[in-house]
Amino acid sequence: EDAAVDYLRVLELDANTLRIFCMDAYTGLAKILAAKEDAVDKGWDVLVESLDIQIPHFYQLMDGNSSAKNPHGQSYADQLKKMHLAMFAYHDFKTKDTDKAFDHLSKAYKLKMLALPPYNSAIEKQRVDTVKQIFHTGFWSMGAGSTSKTPIFIIGFVRSGSTLLERILDAHPQIVGTGEDSVMNGRLDYIRNEIVDASKSGDPRELADIIDVLADFVTDTTIDRWKKTSKTNKGQRTPKRFVDKMLTNYMNIGFIHLLFPNALILHVAREPMDTIFSAYKHDFPPGGLDYTSDFQSLAHMYDHYRTIMDHWDNVLPGRVTHVRYNDLVRDMPTVAKSIIKATGLEWHDEILNFHKRKQAVNTLSTTQVRKGIYTDSIQAWMKYEEHLQPLVKMVGKNVEYLLKTSLEGYSPPKELKDEL
Numbered sequence: 001e002d003a004a005v006d007y008l009r010v011l012e013l014d015a016n017t018l019r020i021f022c023m024d025a026y027t028g029l030a031k032i033l034a035a036k037e038d039a040v041d042k043g044w045d046v047l048v049e050s051l052d053i054q055i056p057h058f059y060q061l062m063d064g065n066s067s068a069k070n071p072h073g074q075s076y077a078d079q080l081k082k083m084h085l086a087m088f089a090y091h092d093f094k095t096k097d098t099d100k101a102f103d104h105l106s107k108a109y110k111l112k113m114l115a116l117p118p119y120n121s122a123i124e125k126q127r128v129d130t131v132k133q134i135f136h137t138g139f140w141s142m143g144a145g146s147t148s149k150t151p152i153f154i155i156g157f158v159r160s161g162s163t164l165l166e167r168i169l170d171a172h173p174q175i176v177g178t179g180e181d182s183v184m185n186g187r188l189d190y191i192r193n194e195i196v197d198a199s200k201s202g203d204p205r206e207l208a209d210i211i212d213v214l215a216d217f218v219t220d221t222t223i224d225r226w227k228k229t230s231k232t233n234k235g236q237r238t239p240k241r242f243v244d245k246m247l248t249n250y251m252n253i254g255f256i257h258l259l260f261p262n263a264l265i266l267h268v269a270r271e272p273m274d275t276i277f278s279a280y281k282h283d284f285p286p287g288g289l290d291y292t293s294d295f296q297s298l299a300h301m302y303d304h305y306r307t308i309m310d311h312w313d314n315v316l317p318g319r320v321t322h323v324r325y326n327d328l329v330r331d332m333p334t335v336a337k338s339i340i341k342a343t344g345l346e347w348h349d350e351i352l353n354f355h356k357r358k359q360a361v362n363t364l365s366t367t368q369v370r371k372g373i374y375t376d377s378i379q380a381w382m383k384y385e386e387h388l389q390p391l392v393k394m395v396g397k398n399v400e401y402l403l404k405t406s407l408e409g410y411s412p413p414k415e416l417k418d419e420l
Contacts, residue, residue: 135311299396
């Protein structure tokens with residue numbers, strides 16, 4: 001609420017001098033009001049009144065030059081994007097006018113795309129094809145791997161519910177979530193080269209030795225990071241499990257299995273159009289998720305994700321444990337107990353109150369996770385079904401994902417079974 005009041009003061013004081021600094025106030029206030037409308041009195045009114053003036057003005061400043069910047073180096077296109085996103089939040093949450101909401105959302109990402117490099121579908125496809133060629137069915141006989149169960153890997157498509165799953169696990173006193181700071185990320189070339197070089201020797205013992213060394217490296221590095229960066233006290237004992245939530249590790253299951261054949265790999269899968277639309281409407285910073293800002297690239301990347309997940313199920317049947325998002329949010333206590341059982345640890349009742357813990361959540365899922373379990377996001381895309389038909393056609397056959405939660409001993413209640 002204090003943040004909402006501060007944002008509101010910025011907008012109320014804004015004239016010419018402050019205008020260039022208040023873009024974050026627009027998006028920040030809109031996000032807060034969408035989560036808690038009464039956070040500040042007449043917040044939406046002030047927001048919309050200001051935006052109705054500023055949006056036309058900034059288009060005049062840009063005047064067809066998408067690279068034009070204000071005196072402080074900020075792109076007018078980027079500022080307009082933030083204003084349109086704030087108006088999307090207003091119509092999505094407050095007026096329920098989906099036509100106006102989607103119009104602002106589309107304009108926001110057209111502006112964002114002006115500054116992004118073009119999506120290279122050929123390179124992404126080559127990455128998937130290369131992984132499939134390397135990790136064929138006969139590959140797994142080459143090494144034994146570590147017996148460690150220390151790492152738990154959460155994989156999935158962006159906006160699939162991974163943060164929720166990690167927070168549930170992190171509520172266990174012997175499990176720590178490390179977020180998306182994956183040890184595998186940035187070190188895959190090193191791991192890959194070491195494995196390839198050892199496999200060329202033709203000596204299974206040499207390969208087994210290097211796999212053990214690499215597995216110890218990943219585990220030790222994770223523990224060292226926790227010791228240096230952890231701000232919480234879990235009894236000063238090293239946790240028994242660390243959760244690695246780098247979602248794109250779905251590309252790295254082959255290496256993960258080679259290093260940690262006994263480690264738990266949890267694949268959280270949300271209904272396709274829910275996760276795809278959720279990815280589209282969130283303004284990720286420039287970088288690895290640029291593809292989410294465009295229908296075609298988003299559909300392509302989702303297809304690559306589904307292709308590689310099908311591959312792992314074919315060459316490593318049963319290795320990946322699937323968790324349906326719908327099961328997780330509608331049958332949370334039962335699913336959570338099955339997950340903890342899969343980790344090999346004892347159940348603790350405080351896990352059910354995971355959302356009351358005060359640890360930071362450094363992703364776009366922050367607000368949702370702190371609200372606890374809710375089902376509003378299931379079939380949320382249907383509100384914009386008419387506007388999303390071009391995307392539905394691009395997603396094609398992947399618009400359905402007939403996947404069952406594969407936790408040992410878990411059986412969903414009848415109403416969830418009927419969804420499959």
